[in-house]
Amino acid sequence: MMRRPRPLLAAAMLLALPAAAAAQLVPPLGGVVGRTLSGVAQTLSPVEATLSDARSLAREQLRRVRDLARRYPDRIEIDRAGDAVRAGELVVVDPDDTVVAAAQAQGFRLIAREDLGDLGIGYARFRTPQGQSVDRALPRLRALAPGREVSADPLHxxxxxxxxxxxxxxxxxxxxxxxxxxxxxxxxxxxxxxxxxxxxxxxxxxxxxxxxxxxxxxxxxxxxxxxxxxxxxxxxxxxxxxxxxxxxxxxxxxxxxxxxxxxxxxxxxxxxxxxxxxxxxxxxxxxxxxxxxxxxxxxxxxxxxxxxxxxxxxxxxxxxxxxxxxxxxxxxxxxxxxxxxxxxxxxxxxxxxxxxxxxxxxxxxxxxxxxxxxxxxxxxxxxxxxxxxxxxxxxxxxxxxxxxxxxxxxx
The missing domain is CATH 3.40.50.200 (Peptidase S8/S53 domain)
Structure with a gap:
């Protein structure tokens, strides 16, 4: 099965596309792209300008994510899926006291626990055990919180x-x-x-x-x-x-x-x-x-x-x-x-x-x-x-x- 591109790689794929390959760029846009490209022989410069703008946006996002992770390794890490996440932090949705105690007993440090008011939803943030990445610690915490949703805290x-x-x-x-x-x-x-x-x-x-x-x-x-x-x-x-x-x-x-x-x-x-x-x-x-x-x-x-x-x-x-x-x-x-x-x-x-x-x-x-x-x-x-x-x-x-x-x- 072909894997989907990772989020950080999606922008890189866009950057790699030459202007001449624009017809393959956006299959879901179908006729819109077809109509746009049908006039390339007459008006190539607007298409080139559009692709340039698109590449600029993609390049800026790639640069920003990589730069943040490099400058703040104690705050941001890139997980296995290619997403930027809070470094060394995991989140459990609706934990009870038993889950919190079990996690703490296994070296997970409780950072914060909060109920989101009238929404009826609570969460707990945990620091991963010393030296453990998010990817390594995630299955361990999931095992300690059966039936609960456990995840990293991704950046947007x-x-x-x-x-x-x-x-x-x-x-x-x-x-x-x-x-x-x-x-x-x-x-x-x-x-x-x-x-x-x-x-x-x-x-x-x-x-x-x-x-x-x-x-x-x-x-x-x-x-x-x-x-x-x-x-x-x-x-x-x-x-x-x-x-x-x-x-x-x-x-x-x-x-x-x-x-x-x-x-x-x-x-x-x-x-x-x-x-x-x-x-x-x-x-x-x-x-x-x-x-x-x-x-x-x-x-x-x-x-x-x-x-x-x-x-x-x-x-x-x-x-x-x-x-x-x-x-x-x-x-x-x-x-x-x-x-x-x-x-x-x-x-x-x-x-x-x-x-x-x-x-x-x-x-x-x-x-x-x-x-x-x-x-x-x-x-x-x-x-x-x-x-x-x-x-x-x-x-x-x-x-x-x-x-x-x-x-x-x-x-």
Missing amino acids: FPGGALGTTTLAMAAPPAAPGGARIGLIDGGVRAGTPGLIRQQAFAAGAPQPNDHAAAIASLLTGGGGIRASAPGAALLVADVYGSDPAGGNAVAIARALAWLTREQVPVAVVSLVGPANPLLARVVAAARRRGTIVVAAVGNDGPAAPPAYPASYPQALAVTGVDARGRPLIEAGRATKLDYAAPGADLLALDRNGRARSVRGTSFAAPFVAARLAAHLPDLDRALAALDREAQRGGRATGRGILCADCRTPPR
Whole structure:
């Protein structure tokens, strides 16, 4: 049986593709890629530019992961599957006192134990015995916790990148008072339009970063960026802060539990990582209590393993399209695809309030979240309304393209 490419290798495979092989790049996109490539003889440079952008995103992710693991070997390790995980840490879902005691007796040190409030889910974090890697310690802890879900704590990475600085026309954002939307990412600066609360879920948080600022600006505007959810109230959960191992599954689970307690109906998660049992449970429980995750599928290409949290059944999975409605050639995949939205040929703000070009499925997710929030509180009716709004774009756009006119084009 042919093995799927490991997450860290998926980007490497994209980097290795020559422009001439673009026809083999994205089988699931079928006719879209075929129509694009049919005009190569007449307009080769746009295709080359698209592939260059895709390779740049993939190269940046590879570089970042490898650099983090090299610089912080005591905080980050690469597991057998090729995923970046918290070094020397394992997580047990819903442990009882017997499991905790058995683990401690075998040299596992309890780091933290927490119940995630009304979600009815608990977890314990353990340090592996001295000198043992995550891969070596994992089967030992599973044997000590029969019937429990035991895993590493994988890191999640942004599904997009910011490019050059571009001028934007000044436009005042709407005052908060509309829908409540949660953002799980990095921090944003004080004065971000619509910001009503910001919570820390990592060391050094809240700390503004460019990716989170861009997502926030696509929702609530400011600095010349058009708001897709004008007047929305933002609750921001910073899961990165200054922690090299930020963006881990535990931090995202805790952040989502917080947004659920705050009765925030929509949570944007433009981050990508592997499947994790704790986060899967929390995403499902949050939706049952009225908070739905809208997640990007990432930019590792369609040959990569399914991206999470987008692939959890209870989340809405979002991909990106360019200004002509064509799926991004570097877009990752999910076990199911719900919608597409603009993910290229647009501007967003960085953490310093400057308008910059952006590209990636990250930037499509807030547009879908904005349209969903506009139709709530009844989720079933809201999803039906989105289906009616969605512009059909082929299988590679799920149930269709939303908010196609929400982008702020580069000038």
